[in-house]
Amino acid sequence: MYNMFAYDIMETMRVTNQWLGASAQALGSYPVHGLAPNPMFRMLSAWGDVTERSFDRMVARPDWGIDTVVGEDGRDHVVEVEIVQKRDFGDLIRFRVQGRPESQRKVLMVAPMSGHYATLMRSTVASLLPDCEVYVTDWHNARDIPVSAGKFDVEDYTRYVVDFLRKMGPDTNLVAVCQPVPLALAAVAWLAEHEPKAQPASMTLIGGPVDPDANATEVTDFGRRVTMGQLEHLVIQRVGFKHAGAGRSVYPGLLQLSSFISMNLDTHTTAFRDQIMKVAKGEAGDHDRHNKFYDEYLAVMDMPAEFYLSTVERVFKNREIARNVFEIEGQRVDISKIKEVATMIVEGENDDISAPGQCLAAMDLLTNLPAAKTKTHLEPGAGHYGIFAGRSWRNNIRPLVLDFIDDNAGRPANRRPANGTGQAADTSTLEESGPTPV
Known part of the structure; x- marks a missing residue:
């Protein structure tokens, strides 16, 4: 109480x-x-x-704000956000572009569950819409989820990604950004072993902590210094009486926000002054x-306590993904089972959240994936936010990702332009470092 x-x-x-x-x-x-x-x-x-x-x-859920996109015909096409699969802790949503032929590129963006809403990926979605059919994992605010819905931890997150991939079909191209990268990798590995026909065609892993020890940062150092008991005592609270999730254990969004701001207090103070x-x-x-x-x-959401604590313990402290010993309901998920899913790794040279090497560690686990199906890219001078939504993403990384998708779909000669022609107006105003979605 x-x-x-x-x-x-x-x-x-x-x-x-x-x-x-x-x-x-x-x-x-x-x-x-x-x-x-x-x-x-x-x-x-x-x-x-x-x-x-x-x-x-601080308590307002931002709108996606993507109303139209310019098509290849030069016309504005209305964009509708529709729920494809509804779940307790998050939905699979689609940005359906009205009045244009369906794109051959089908992309599932796995958004972080890390204190900010999936709308943090707004500019990334807007940049892909002219050339792709875009789906996003839209995670819910834990304070709005009744206790009767049960728990939600890293295993549940992985199962959600598996279900969404199964729903979308084998022609899906998965793009995971930051925090969900190791769990998206585990989801694809589970499908590779148990439902190979439901595997995605490709996956692009962007700046995620597959092996947090590969290159230590302030985030990984914090995970080492604090015990799980201390962490639970310091940050976990129960949702208050006015919300539907009253009594649910969460890492409150307001508490997360205070942590975000304290990391760059002088910068924020100057900005507000x-x-x-x-x-x-x-x-x-x-x-x-x-x-x-x-x-x-400032628009933050509460994170389920089980998810936050299990992420710190199993991904950062125990390095279960990095050591390839991650389990779902006691059954090991063997990442080496991935033999057909083309994989691209993207890192930023100046990423101080998931430093270079942390995401690249995935390649050491993909021992049975042919080299011809792999690609790596280190973006010079790019910080964490820049590799998925800043200038580096728009000008350099996005075209590489689209080319990678086409090359591994067997249709390089039929690519749509990947130069941003007809691209929706950039809605990003966040600096290259941006908010920290981990």
């Missing part, structure tokens, strides 16, 4: 700050203050505007660079 009160105290603090911001914004905006002009009132209103918006966004000055001067916009970035960055 104590942990439920702790959860509600955090929410009370958020609501209080949102109210203070709204009150300050209203107080500083009274017309009567014009009788005695004083910059204090403008600053008060600006501070309230930025504060109210920031704390309000500058934004307050811009609002006071009338130079800010509702959808300016700051608001686009922080509307996404």
